[in-house]
Amino acid sequence: MTRLVLLGPPGAGKGTQATRVADRLGVPAISTGDIFRANVAQGTELGKLAQRYMDSGEYVPDEVTNKMVADRLTQPDAGAGFLLDGYPRTEAQVHELDHMLAAAGAALTRVVELTADTEEVVARLLNRAKEQGRADDSEDVIRRRLEVYAEQTAPLVTLYTARGLLVQVDGMGSVDEVTQHLLAALDAS
Ligand code: B4P
Numbered sequence: 001m002t003r004l005v006l007l008g009p010p011g012a013g014k015g016t017q018a019t020r021v022a023d024r025l026g027v028p029a030i031s032t033g034d035i036f037r038a039n040v041a042q043g044t045e046l047g048k049l050a051q052r053y054m055d056s057g058e059y060v061p062d063e064v065t066n067k068m069v070a071d072r073l074t075q076p077d078a079g080a081g082f083l084l085d086g087y088p089r090t091e092a093q094v095h096e097l098d099h100m101l102a103a104a105g106a107a108l109t110r111v112v113e114l115t116a117d118t119e120e121v122v123a124r125l126l127n128r129a130k131e132q133g134r135a136d137d138s139e140d141v142i143r144r145r146l147e148v149y150a151e152q153t154a155p156l157v158t159l160y161t162a163r164g165l166l167v168q169v170d171g172m173g174s175v176d177e178v179t180q181h182l183l184a185a186l187d188a189s
Helices: 014-025 032-042 045-054 062-073 076-080 091-103 118-132 139-153 154-161 175-188
Strands: 003-005 028-029 082-085 110-115 166-170
Touching: 003 014, 003 045, 014 028, 014 082, 014 175, 028 032, 028 062, 032 045, 032 062, 032 082, 045 062, 062 091, 062 166, 091 154, 110 154, 110 175, 139 154, 154 166, 166 175
Parallel strands: 003 082, 003 110, 028 082, 110 166
Antiparallel strands: none
């Protein structure tokens, strides 16, 4: 059974690769960013709350994010495995995910860290701003997202390495090349 986590800075290609890899592995890709954006688009209370944080490049509070993921993981399609894109992002989220999985008698199989140079990720996100106009892709907000990643999410690499779960994958190169690297790394690990 595949239970994967995809980590990486904003713009490393998590969302882009998550759906491709999940399709190949036959599991759902669960993106906390996408669920928040769907709630923003529908104008739900969760969306209104999340938007304040996302638009300024901050993380949505752990309690809110954890509850949303707990609800999503109890849906039937996640029972046969999943790929989590962008969750966990903080140590508190790691511990909450541990509890959720332990309660289901399950455990993560791999954590993939997708890496990419800062100049490259900034360029990708500025390009997306032109194409899609996402509110959190302005230069100031991108810088803040990178800081928040370095402060709150980068330490998870050490944590998952210590658990023997981490695989690092180079996120530079074309989308197809990165997908190949990712699938090869998962096959080999
Ligand atoms: P996310 O939606 O996860 O946004 P992201 O980090 O920018 O990654 P994304 O997956 O969208 O982009 P990708 O790198 O694939 O999070 C947004 C916000 O939601 C967070 O800042 C936070 O506020 C909130 N949030 C989400 N999860 C949370 C959590 N667990 N706890 C608290 N808050 C949370 O792609 C970026 C661009 O690069 C795209 O335009 C893509 O086309 C392009 N690209 C990708 N790969 C490429 C390649 N190889 N070459 C060229 N371009 C490429």
